[in-house]
Amino acid sequence: MNRQRIVMKVGSSSLTEANGALSLTKLREHVAAIVSIKKQGHEVILVSSGAIAAGFSALGYPSRPVTVAGKQAAAAVGQGLLMQAYLAEFAKHGLTAAQLLLTREDFADQKRYQNALQTITELLKRSAVPIINENDSTSVEELTFGDNDMLSALVSGFIHADTLCMITDVNGLYDSNPTQNPNAKKYHFLPNVTDDLLMVAGHAGSKVGTGGMKSKLLAAQTALPFGVNVFIGKTSGQSTLQDLLAGKGDGTYIGSFKHETVMPASKQWLAVHSHVNGQIKIDKGAEKALMYEGKSLLPVGITSVSGSFGPNDVVEIINEKGKVIGKGQSTLSSVDLTLIKGMSSNEASEQVKLNKAVAIHRDQWVTLAKERM
């Protein structure tokens, strides 16, 4: 078996007792499973929920809190307890675990995004197990990932994972919620996530789970274009994570499993996380050059500029039909681009006193929608 880079996402439902509290027995099983595949040479990044579950009873809550303040306070207590349990378990196997708490803002800011990636890469190089959770206690409600499914998809993309394993309390995706419909049929393999599938995926079945199958499918839909294959299902005990990697897991496999398209992390950042500060409208010739010839955007192809942005800011590129076809980091400010739009390269370079005035370099460009020309 080839050595793989795996992101394993463990949901609250697979880490808790029936009363919603953290289950050390389940946590131990997940650790043992990770250790067993690490021994085979695979790299593992764990995205673990469970902070709220681990913390609520120490604060005197009778059950998992439902208010934002309650959840944030419980997570503040529980994240430490959760890590303590993971550190102790991994240490028994001679492994070091490391904590990373991330928020949406860490993905939106290019420098923070690169630093998070650098940290995880360094930890993997040193054989540590990065354990990631959302930074629940500081997240602003509207900005949170809500559940860790999307977080695990974004992490899988930027570290170029081969497989994202979303471990949950149900053994895969069914054509309707199996906890409500005993005749529901399971999907074993799916090439991709379609709108029809999103329709059959429902919300969480337990009191502790947050997003349900729908959020897992949305996460899979995000991870697949990054070249990551996805497994949604169950594991327990040592051998099943190995079975999962061997294609014999108890769940649903989604993707081509050919490991072909890998979008560089810098382009993933542009495509998914970056904030847009303006728009550049371009003509047909420039669209062709950008989309089909792998060229940079030159001032001559720009027909209009809107918004106020500086050099390195991210802008949307709009074609003659008014459709957003991609995003890029502008080399120049909106003021300079407005001045040189439509000009030949020589004229434009003279105006802005550069050797060669390029509006968007091809390395800082990502296609979002390919149109027939």
Ligand SMILES: Nc1ncnc2c1ncn2[C@@H]1O[C@H](COP(=O)(O)OP(=O)(O)O)[C@@H](O)[C@H]1O
């Ligand atoms: N079509 C479906 N197939 C399988 N499970 C489904 C479906 N629709 C909804 N679910 C529910 O999704 C739940 C898993 O999501 P969730 O509780 O959020 O888990 P986790 O805590 O692991 O993220 C299952 O227990 C099940 O009740």
Ligand SMILES: N[C@@H](CCC(=O)OP(=O)(O)O)C(=O)O
């Ligand atoms: N970040 C929260 C988890 C949120 C949640 O419930 O996520 P999930 O179990 O993946 O649906 C925690 O650690 O408790």
